[in-house]
Amino acid sequence: MNLELMQSKCVEVSAIMKAIAHPQRLMLMCHLAEGEKNVSELLDLCEISQSQLSQFLNRMQREKLLKVRRDGNFSYYSIADKNITKLIQSMQKIFCKEE
Amino acid sequence: MNLELMQSKCVEVSAIMKAIAHPQRLMLMCHLAEGEKNVSELLDLCEISQSQLSQFLNRMQREKLLKVRRDGNFSYYSIADKNITKLIQSMQKIFCKEE
DNA sequence: TTGTAATATCGTAATATCAATAACCAAGGA
DNA sequence: TCCTTGGTTATTGATATTACGATATTACAA
Numbered sequence: 001m002n003l004e005l006m007q008s009k010c011v012e013v014s015a016i017m018k019a020i021a022h023p024q025r026l027m028l029m030c031h032l033a034e035g036e037k038n039v040s041e042l043l044d045l046c047e048i049s050q051s052q053l054s055q056f057l058n059r060m061q062r063e064k065l066l067k068v069r070r071d072g073n074f075s076y077y078s079i080a081d082k083n084i085t086k087l088i089q090s091m092q093k094i095f096c097k098e099e
Numbered sequence: 100m101n102l103e104l105m106q107s108k109c110v111e112v113s114a115i116m117k118a119i120a121h122p123q124r125l126m127l128m129c130h131l132a133e134g135e136k137n138v139s140e141l142l143d144l145c146e147i148s149q150s151q152l153s154q155f156l157n158r159m160q161r162e163k164l165l166k167v168r169r170d171g172n173f174s175y176y177s178i179a180d181k182n183i184t185k186l187i188q189s190m191q192k193i194f195c196k197e198e
Numbered sequence: 199t200t201g202t203a204a205t206a207t208c209g210t211a212a213t214a215t216c217a218a219t220a221a222c223c224a225a226g227g228a
Numbered sequence: 229t230c231c232t233t234g235g236t237t238a239t240t241g242a243t244a245t246t247a248c249g250a251t252a253t254t255a256c257a258a
Contacts (some may be wrong), residue, residue: 017120
């Protein structure tokens with residue numbers, strides 16, 4: 001792999017890292033790695049205020065990590081790209097393996 | 100996996116993410132994933148000023164991502180934990196596979 | 199003394215965090 | 229229709245953290 005390509009990949013991937021690099025945002029991503037969830041499900045799963053949850057989901061959507069599907073009153077969020085799901089899953093494999 | 104354990108893992112892992120979440124720091128980690136390198140080797144490999152390189156290496160060492168071995172004038176940096184090497188490698192596998 | 203390797207500090211600009219609060223909108227009574 | 233509620237989004241402001249160039253410093257070898 002040449003250096004130029006490597007650098008452009010690093011720009012792209014570090015932006016994803018940055019969007020995930022927060023305890024609660026990572027937690028959200030871990031839950032979403034298991035499949036689509038709506039906002040109140042996420043609110044129950046994570047200890048987080050509604051306002052922050054909304055901000056975090058919004059931010060990760062803006063940065064193309066998440067996509068939304070609206071159904072009546074509910075917004076269902078899911079991971080936008082299967083590479084990101086893979087990333088979360090390998091992080092779980094590496095850091096959360098049972099001892 | 101219970102929620103409490105999951106949360107504490109997320110705190111730990113998101114701190115690692117945060118330390119890596121920068122184009123040039125990620126680039127450094129990718130080079131270091133191949134093995135120990137000294138500072139001038141890294142300076143040649145990455146387009147980065149000496150002052151920033153020093154700051155970045157220092158920061159990632161402080162946050163336990165890197166370790167240093169000094170040999171005369173040279174400081175050799177390497178990744179401090181094999182889980183972090185694994186993480187970098189799986190990121191490379193996911194995002195840098197050749198098409 | 200000059201060059202190489204590395205570290206430390208400073209100041210400014212840019213970002214991020216987070217709580218509080220307001221706004222929006224659709225559905226369901228009264 | 230008006231009013232309320234539930235679910236969600238947007239805005240603001242105070243505070244903290246980062247980024248990064250400039251500059252100074254330490255250490256040692258040729």
